Amino acid sequence: MVLKIGTVFIEDPVILAPMSGITDLPFRDLVKSFGAGLVVSEMVASTAVIEANKRTKKMLEFRKSGSPISIQLMGRDPGTMAEAAMLCQDLGADIIDINFGCPAKKVVSGAAGSALMREEPLARKIMHAVVKAVGIPVTIKMRTGWDINKRNAPELAKIAEDIGIQLVTVHGRTRCQFYDGASDWKFIGAIKNAIKIPVIGNGDITQVEDAKTLQQTAHTDGVMIGRGAQGRPWFLAHVIHFLKTGERLARPSSTFQLNIALRHFDSMLSYYGVKRGIRIARKHLNWYTAGCYSYDMYKDQLLKSDDPQQIRTSLSELFHLELDVPRSNTAFV
């Protein structure tokens, strides 16, 4: 199924979620190389885009990653958000996404992210300013509301639609839930019913079947996957395959997983430099290997070493040991 967002066509609407500190260029490229309808950048503060400090410049190096690419902006000043959106457009973004969902205390205490769901008039002004400023499609990503007593996502979605926002993604939890409980896919369906523009459902897709269940429950136009892709950059491609064919692909072989982990590791080192690259790579290496039988034996060498060659060797040994032993958690493919 092709999803059209303004001028952008998304071949398979299975989307990689924005994840701060995770969906950087090396990870987005890797996920995209297997197959994903769209990848979204980590959230970028609108003020930082304008100041363009060194770290933000790195986050905005997105032209190399396959199209389409959506850049997510976070902030609460309509003028600054509009200016940042224009800069991202000039840098080659295909879509601008506005963050109305981040629950982090650091963001919420600055009254941005999910805090804006409590300030509908300001959220309206931000959306209006960004839509007016750019020619590319503007989308929003939000939670169901601030807390269980104020789940105003359907109202905010309607405001968004009236302003010219072209797609709404909903993570089916409130801000106050953080990641507790379950994503409420039924409530995502209520948002879908409230508007005519496309809705993407998000939250708790960890098995290929989950994507189908979410779509059947909420009748969404696509799904977004975050944590389910950690350590499994092929997972979105498996979801796309399942939605098209009903066939559940097997977890890739250990040799394949090793090659992917090594490829990802090397791309992080060349993108960030060796020292920072190793630091950033550790969480990914942990995700790649946490379910392996000899994980405990290699954990320290993998996650504490500063020597790239030692890390590569440990990874290889660990995955080669996997070859001889059947995995117990084959359900988690």
Ligand SMILES: Cc1cc2nc3c(=O)[nH]c(=O)nc-3n(C[C@H](O)[C@H](O)[C@H](O)COP(=O)(O)O)c2cc1C
């Ligand atoms: C480490 C981490 C960082 C995240 N960063 C962002 C972000 O920058 N912007 C955003 O809109 N959501 C962010 N999220 C939320 C995800 O995009 C997604 O909505 C959430 O994880 C639920 O989906 P999942 O169950 O598929 O992971 C983040 C989530 C995690 C776990």
